[in-house]
Amino acid sequence: xxxxxSAGIPIRANRSFKRxxxxxxxxxxxxxxxxxxxxLQTVITLLVIAVALxxxxxxxxxxKSVESGMIxxxxxxxxxxxxxxxxxxxxxxxxxxxxxxxDSVLAARYLPPDKAxxxxxxxxxxxxxxxxxxxxxxxxxxxxxxxxxxxxxPLIEQIESIDGVDQVQFDYVWLQRxxxxxxxxxxxxxxxxxxxxxxxxxxxxNTIRLEIESRREEVAVVKLVGGTNAxxxxxLLYTGVWYGLLGALIAWFLTNLFAWAMSAPLDALGQLYLRxxxxxxxxxxxxxxxxxxxxxxxxxxxxxxxARHLSAIEPA
Amino acid sequence: xxxxxxxxxxxxxGFEALKNVSFQVPQGEMSFxxxxxxxxxxxxxxxxxxxxxxxQGQVICQGVNLAKISKRQIPYHRRRIGVVFQNHSLLSDxxxxxxxxxxxxxxxxxxxxxxxxxxxxxxxxxxxxxxxKLPVQLSGGEQQRVGIARAVVHKPDLLLADEPTGxxxxxxxxxxxxxxxxxxAVGVTMLIATHDVDLIRRMDRTEIKLDSGRLxxx
Numbered sequence: 437x438x439x440x441x442s443a444g445i446p447i448r449a450n451r452s453f454k455r456x457x458x459x460x461x462x463x464x465x466x467x468x469x470x471x472x473x474x475x476l477q478t479v480i481t482l483l484v485i486a487v488a489l490x491x492x493x494x495x496x497x498x499x500k501s502v503e504s505g506m507i508x509x510x511x512x513x514x515x516x517x518x519x520x521x522x523x524x525x526x527x528x529x530x531x532x533x534x535x536x537x538x539d540s541v542l543a544a545r546y547l548p549p550d551k552a553x554x555x556x557x558x559x560x561x562x563x564x565x566x567x568x569x570x571x572x573x574x575x576x577x578x579x580x581x582x583x584x585x586x587x588x589x590p591l592i593e594q595i596e597s598i599d600g601v602d603q604v605q606f607d608y609v610w611l612q613r614x615x616x617x618x619x620x621x622x623x624x625x626x627x628x629x630x631x632x633x634x635x636x637x638x639x640x641x642n643t644i645r646l647e648i649e650s651r652r653e654e655v656a657v658v659k660l661v662g663g664t665n666a667x668x669x670x671x672l673l674y675t676g677v678w679y680g681l682l683g684a685l686i687a688w689f690l691t692n693l694f695a696w697a698m699s700a701p702l703d704a705l706g707q708l709y710l711r712x713x714x715x716x717x718x719x720x721x722x723x724x725x726x727x728x729x730x731x732x733x734x735x736x737x738x739x740x741x742x743a744r745h746l747s748a749i750e751p752a
Numbered sequence: 753x754x755x756x757x758x759x760x761x762x763x764x765x766g767f768e769a770l771k772n773v774s775f776q777v778p779q780g781e782m783s784f785x786x787x788x789x790x791x792x793x794x795x796x797x798x799x800x801x802x803x804x805x806x807x808q809g810q811v812i813c814q815g816v817n818l819a820k821i822s823k824r825q826i827p828y829h830r831r832r833i834g835v836v837f838q839n840h841s842l843l844s845d846x847x848x849x850x851x852x853x854x855x856x857x858x859x860x861x862x863x864x865x866x867x868x869x870x871x872x873x874x875x876x877x878x879x880x881x882x883x884x885k886l887p888v889q890l891s892g893g894e895q896q897r898v899g900i901a902r903a904v905v906h907k908p909d910l911l912l913a914d915e916p917t918g919x920x921x922x923x924x925x926x927x928x929x930x931x932x933x934x935x936x937a938v939g940v941t942m943l944i945a946t947h948d949v950d951l952i953r954r955m956d957r958t959e960i961k962l963d964s965g966r967l968x969x970x
Contacts, residue, residue, distance in 0.1 A: 455860055657841050660801065661902070662831035663858035664824075 467674035485683030495625035517578040640737025680734020759809035769795035785945040787962035793945040834903035838915035842887040849883040873901040893924040
């Protein structure tokens with residue numbers, strides 16, 4: 437028996453779990469089936485939702501790709517130690533072993549002047565111009581690889597204090613700038629996600645409002661023959677969930693399409709910078725998160741619209 | 753079955769649709785609610801359906817004081833009542849069968865039972881062969897009978913009707929009334945709002961007459 441209030445009216449439905457499940461399945465499939473009644477409207481709404489979800493996920497993908505690339509960048513971010521021109525090779529090698537003995541140094545590779553010139557020719561693309569030089573302008577160089585994620589400034593000071601070291605160079609600033617830039621992009625992605633997420637809720641709220649409007653008569657009749665608010669709401673909430681889910685799926689597809697479209701130009705760009713540049717597409721975990729977000733936003737938009745507009749339909 | 757004790761209903765804005773109305777409809781009775789349009793017939797039915805609440809006095813229906821029914825319980829109250837509307841309020845995109853099945857569907861009745869009961873109700877109103885049709889494919893009289901089948905499909909012991917013959921010619925009206933009398937004969941309590949005076953005289957039933965919200969004859 438269903439629980440009965442003091443007034444002798446059941447408070448809630450007396451449904452079996454199986455029936456509950458079949459009611460939900462009905463509402464779920466029915467709301468999906470209704471899409472074919474207004475295909476154009478449905479497709480447009482889905483695309484709007486997909487585009488709204490697409491922008492933050494593209495930014496997220498960008499940040500993720502650059503961050504994973506940063507590990508390589510940092511690994512190759514060696515400290516260049518230039519020796520005074522007067523120093524001979526033996527002294528240089530002594531300096532090398534002193535540097536190697538320092539804390540937080542992983543490796544120190546000695547480059548004699550001619551080798552340094554050769555590498556510079558290869559990487560700078562100035563080979564022809566350099567060939568014109570009668571004399572090698574480059575000093576001997578020591579390429580020091582610091583341990584990752586350690587503060588390199590004390591290390592640089594230590595190396596600078598070693599006799600025979602002329603200059604220590606570390607492209608540290610640009611790395612910091614890149615990090616700061618990424619933090620900004622990250623934040624932008626978050627703000628965009630919040631804004632566009634609210635946009636999705638509003639779009640769906642409006643779509644569901646129109647749906648309620650077109651089913652006004654049906655809602656009134658269902659209520660009069662004893663349909664509960666839950667019964668009236670159920671197909672609307674499923675409609676919202678479907679919109680969110682399908683919109684997220686399209687957004688995932690568009691984002692990966694974008695990653696694919698960017699792969700060729702990024703390859704070309706990467707070759708110029710001698711770096712392996714690529715956008716890491718959204719993986720299955722990201723897809724799950726995106727779909728989950730779509731479902732939550734869709735449900736929320738539909739729920740808000742249902743709560744606001746269903747009560748306006750007679751009878752209460 | 754239905755009892756009104758000094759019931760008044762004032763709508764927001766000040767219009768007083770019912771003024772100090774008291775009457776009762778005993779169990780198993782078939783009563784008519786009459787009066788010119790705007791006399792308060794619809795408001796009275798709305799109070800029983802809890803589409804509106806009384807501003808004063810109390811309404812007791814099927815032994816329950818309606819003031820004590822919370823908003824969440826209203827659907828369960830409505831499931832114990834059958835209603836027939838003047839405009840029959842059928843859903844145009846659903847078949848006759850689906851329209852009649854609606855009260856069973858929303859209350860979660862078992863599916864096997866649904867088909868049996870819907871056909872029994874359609875059989876009673878003589879439309880068993882039209883179950884697959886859409887409402888627009890039926891005549892006005894047939895549509896009203898579908899509305900009646902929907903009102904009785906869940907076997908309520910109280911049936912309300914708001915101008916059920918308002919749009920029908922006298923012959924069809926008589927058919928509908930005959931149908932109502934049949935339901936009443938098997939124990940369903942009925943309250944029928946109508947302004948079809950001829951019909952009531954022929955039926956010789958209790959008349960509850962309203963005029964400008966006041967009870968003038970009971």
